[in-house]
Amino acid sequence: MTTLYNILIFPGFLFAALIGMLASYIDRKVTARIHWRKGPPLLQPVYDFVKLMGKEIIVPAETSALAFLSAPFFGLSAVTVVSVIVWKGLIQPQGSFVGDLIVVVYLLTIPSIACIIGGFASNNPLASLGASREMKLILSYEMPFLLSILVPVIKSESIRIGDIVSYQLVNGAVLHSYAGVLAFISGVLCVQAKLSIAPFDIPEAEQEIIAGPAIEYSGLPLGIFKLTKWMMLFVVPSFLVAIFMPAVTVWGNLLRYAAILVIIILIKNTNPRVRIDQAVRFFWTWVSAIALLAVILALVGL
């Protein structure tokens, strides 16, 4: 019963969906204010989602309807499970299982993979282009992301999120060391690419390839895709909170999440989109170098 409650309500689906919607509203509103516009009303994400539930679902001809329609749901369930594991680790650090950090890292790639499968199943040249860009983007950011996760692991000598959190609650946040700061910088850049928002929104570059992998989706599957994106906007930064700077209370954690969200929105609004080859080069040289330096510093104990 508690498992079901955890997965469906708190800290799983409903919690992540509501805060994700709020985060996407904040994102749109801040972007609008930067343009000197007024921006959408508070309930806009809810309206968007409810509207999509009532629309017709179109499946393109000559495609596998199963792969096309099920892809969004894989992404959604993976994000839900990540939300449960990360927030369980934050709220009661003793309750998590050994190796959940590795599970989270794997689960976080599933929404991108769902995006790729859906894109290729759409039978549309622009969707395939978007899916192949997404694939290249995964290859580029995954290594620096893992390297920056290694820093808290080295500091706390554990691969349990609960241990990492309780280590930091006792000995101070990882972010308070040189290694932690460098790892956090590369981590935020990788999260930017993971969420595929500007300057790394290359897979769905609106002006070039319209909506990328989501181009053929309509109705409920499109709504699920959007919901997954909103939940990712909440879950991935809160994973960074857990491994770099956890707080004791839920509100403290949410506040720190809000701080990371502000950084992400600022990066988004001050940088134009880069090309895919520029992104790959950036991640494989600069970001990887920063993350590697952070790992070396962590190993010598700084």
Added chain:
Amino acid sequence: MNKLILKALTKSINVYHAACSPCNNCDIEILDCLTPRYDLERFGMTLVGSIRHADAMLVTGVPNMKTAKRIKLVYEQMPKPAVVIAIGSCACGGNLFRNSYNFVKPLDEIIPVNAYVTGCPPKPEAMIMGVVKLIKALKAG
């Protein structure tokens, strides 16, 4: 349930812009609606690039031999429920091109049109008024 979805639909209209051989002036005025001065996003409207994401199709220009077939095709690809808005005198009735050699027939004989916004080009205010009237009509049933 249906009422809820109708309310959500009128609060979150994704607009697809179908240029059916216009002179380009109407298109520029449509883009004006998204600029800070008019900011359609405060009503929840956004411009989308894919017809599959659209709830409203804004058609500009005169349907001619080449575009008439295609505008019908694009309309059929739009997930329903959805509306069509004819922007500009061209889309509403042919404007000064109605006696032209390649004018096929008025837009509303090709696809069903829910709202007409006249003008050459119509002002952004006129377009917003057209959309507001359409929303009221939809809500009334």
